[in-house]
Amino acid sequence: MILSLLSAHLASSIVAASLFAGIVPSPQATPASDPALVETKVAEVSGWTVNAVSVDGQYVRCAATPPAAVDLAAALEKSSEGWTLLVPSAAPGDEVKGRIEVDGKTTKSTFYRMDDERLGTFLKEGQIKAMRTAKVLTVVIGPEQTKLPLEGISAVLTALAACDKKGGA
Known part of the structure; x- marks a missing residue:
């Protein structure tokens, strides 16, 4: 940036x-x-919108945004680098410590300034597996707390992985 x-x-x-x-x-x-960043809708899964993201015509990643009713500028992304979670945050700095709670199980995490006033962190396969059966994911960064309902998330994660495997197709 x-x-x-x-x-x-x-x-x-x-x-x-x-x-x-x-x-x-x-x-x-x-x-x-x-470079020209383009998002192309690939699917609508459990209310989430799955988009393929490309820059100058080259596939970069797939991103899923929560249902409009959630009204949250969060996203889950899958690329060749792995899984990423983005959440809105007003926390200062380019690198911030925080934590992710999946149905109450806490994992410390480092969040990095991404875009649009959002912070992002890489997720481990264990966290993705836990999310598939969880009800809610909570991100805590300083005094900020972001809750993301996970109803239908297993299908969303499957669609993201398939989108990435196909290079956004």
């Missing part, structure tokens, strides 16, 4: 300086714009 902001700032600075000097910049004088 910092790199893209720096790149955008540099591009606008080059254009502004060139225009000020009366020079029209060549296409090579400006850095490439941010």
Whole structure:
């Protein structure tokens, strides 16, 4: 994110300086714009929306967002790197300690600044297995507590894994 902001700032600075000097910049004088991120709906499972995410036409990951009734900017993602959980958070910093509770069983976790004011953490296979039969997942980061109902989550996780295995198809 910092790199893209720096790149955008540099591009606008080059254009502004060139225009000020009366020079029209060549296409090579400006850095490439941010890659095009595209989300394509793959399925609707238990009220969750499963999307394939690509950047510049290349598959990156599959992401599932909870039903609209939950009204939560959370997501579960599956990629070649594994499983990721994203939750909204106003916690400061790029790396924050917190915990994940699956039906009361607590696991300490490190959350990393991702996008859209969300923090994300990698999930272990044991956590994914526990989620399949759980009722609720709670993320605690400082004073913030995010509850994510897990009704129908087993089918959602299966759809995410299948989406990733097929490269987003």
